[in-house]
Amino acid sequence: xxxxxxxxxxxxxxxxxxxxxxxxxxWNFVVFSxxxxxxxxxxxxxxxxxxxxxSSITEPKTVEVITEFGTNILEITHDSVRVIxxxxxxxxxxxxxxxxxxxxxxxxxxxxxxVRLGSHRTVxxxxx
Amino acid sequence: MNKSNVKKLTTIAILTxxxxxxxxxxxxxxxxxxxxxxxxxLANIVTMIALYKFGGGTAIGIAVTRSILGSLLYxxxxxxxxxxxxxxxxxxxxxxxxxxxxxxxxxxxxxxxxSHNIAQTIVAAAILQNIYVLTYMPVLMIVAVFAGAFTGFAxxxxxxxxxNP
Numbered sequence: 238x239x240x241x242x243x244x245x246x247x248x249x250x251x252x253x254x255x256x257x258x259x260x261x262x263x264w265n266f267v268v269f270s271x272x273x274x275x276x277x278x279x280x281x282x283x284x285x286x287x288x289x290x291x292s293s294i295t296e297p298k299t300v301e302v303i304t305e306f307g308t309n310i311l312e313i314t315h316d317s318v319r320v321i322x323x324x325x326x327x328x329x330x331x332x333x334x335x336x337x338x339x340x341x342x343x344x345x346x347x348x349x350x351x352v353r354l355g356s357h358r359t360v361x362x363x364x365x
Numbered sequence: 366m367n368k369s370n371v372k373k374l375t376t377i378a379i380l381t382x383x384x385x386x387x388x389x390x391x392x393x394x395x396x397x398x399x400x401x402x403x404x405x406x407l408a409n410i411v412t413m414i415a416l417y418k419f420g421g422g423t424a425i426g427i428a429v430t431r432s433i434l435g436s437l438l439y440x441x442x443x444x445x446x447x448x449x450x451x452x453x454x455x456x457x458x459x460x461x462x463x464x465x466x467x468x469x470x471x472x473x474x475x476x477x478x479x480s481h482n483i484a485q486t487i488v489a490a491a492i493l494q495n496i497y498v499l500t501y502m503p504v505l506m507i508v509a510v511f512a513g514a515f516t517g518f519a520x521x522x523x524x525x526x527x528x529n530p
Contacts, residue, residue, distance in 0.1 A: 241521050245467035246475070246514075253479055253510050257503040264500065283494025326441065333399035342500050344493070346401045347443050351495045 269340040272356035277318045282306060282349040291315055307348030318352055320345065377415070377423060384411035384431040389439055400501050402447070402485045403508045406516055408435075409477045412456055413470050413520035418527065421460035428456035450488040451481035470524070474517025478509035 279286040281304045289298070291313070299321070300311045309330065310322035319335035325347040333343045339356035387407040397403050408431055416424040432452035436445040455477040462468055462476050482505040490498040 241469055241518065242471050242514075243467050243469045246469055246472035246517075249468065249472045250475055250510055250514065253475065253506055257506040257510075260503040264503070280493075280495055327396075327401070329396065329399050329401050332396065340500065342497050344401060344489070344498055344501070346447070346489060346493070347441070349493050351493060351497055353497050353500075 264340055265338065269338070269356060272339050274316065274337060274339040274341075274354035274356060276355045277311075277313050278353050278355050279311070280351045280353075289313055302348075302350060304348070306350070307345070309345055309348055309350050311352060318343070318354065320352070323348065373419070377419065377427065380411050380415055381427050381430050381434070384408040384427060385435050385438065387411065388431065388435045392439060397512070398504065398508055400504060400508075401489070402451075402482050402501075402505055405512045406478050406481060406509070407519075409455070409459075409474060409481075409513070409516040410519045410523065412459060412477065413473060413517065414523055414527075416460060416463050416473075417470075417520070417524045421463070424460055425453075425456040428452040446492060447485045447488050450484040454484040455481035469517065470520040471514050471517035474515070474520060475510055475513035478513025478516065479506050482506060482509045 275291055276288055277291065278288045279300070279302060281302065286302060286304070287300065289300070292315075294313055294315045298313045300313060302309045302311065308322070308324045309320055312319055312321045314335075317335040317337045320330040320333070320343055323330050323345055325345050327347075330343050330345040330350070336343055336352075336354055339354050342351055342353040344351050385408075387410070391405055391407050394405075397405065408428075411431070412424050412428045415427045429449065429452055432448040433445065436442065436448045458480045459473050459477045463473055466472075468476075483502065486499060486502050486505060490496055
């Protein structure tokens, strides 16, 4: 087969992959380095909806997020959060499964929902 | 309207229909990632074919028409801002880089895929008013590199089989 990929293609592909990898490493291993998730923060349409300290969760807790944009039901455990019900068409937020790492997010675009895990230090630094 | 204009108009209409069909077909496939926007972008193949056969203006026109009609047909009106932003930025950049900087369609496909996701993610962060949405960007970029290279390869296979003009 004739080679179709050019040198410029390879440089472009490598540059984007390196850029994205450095970003991922920076976010996960520098910004949230050595921290564990301590808080679930639920935001809808840019507004704070609710937040929960994971240390206060002893058994799985169900949280209903019902707003003008739609309905999602979350399940929070002592170290994770996942979406167990969504009335949006694609259900990508359910397929995303549980997140456990600080800095991770679950998004439901149609319902304008962002669920994210924070670590206490970061939350202190940013919010207060 | 002379015969070649009619032929051109018909071909563009068919290409637009093919792009919409590819996007609908893609929605039936299981998603590559659970991240909104992480997909193959098969309709990009049509943008590249239009670019090859008719030039930049037509390619952008098809991408924008496909985005608007596609959103109305299957994505719902709420999907339109993401789709339109992605289609506009990606088709414009693909036109700008076409036959420049030594890039083949593989590079053009990568530019199209990655810029589509960058535009969508920024629009999502703006609509949701939540900067944390950008957390998805690096993962989406990596998916888009492979998806874009695949669509570029497909475009090469199609265009080399096209009879000219």
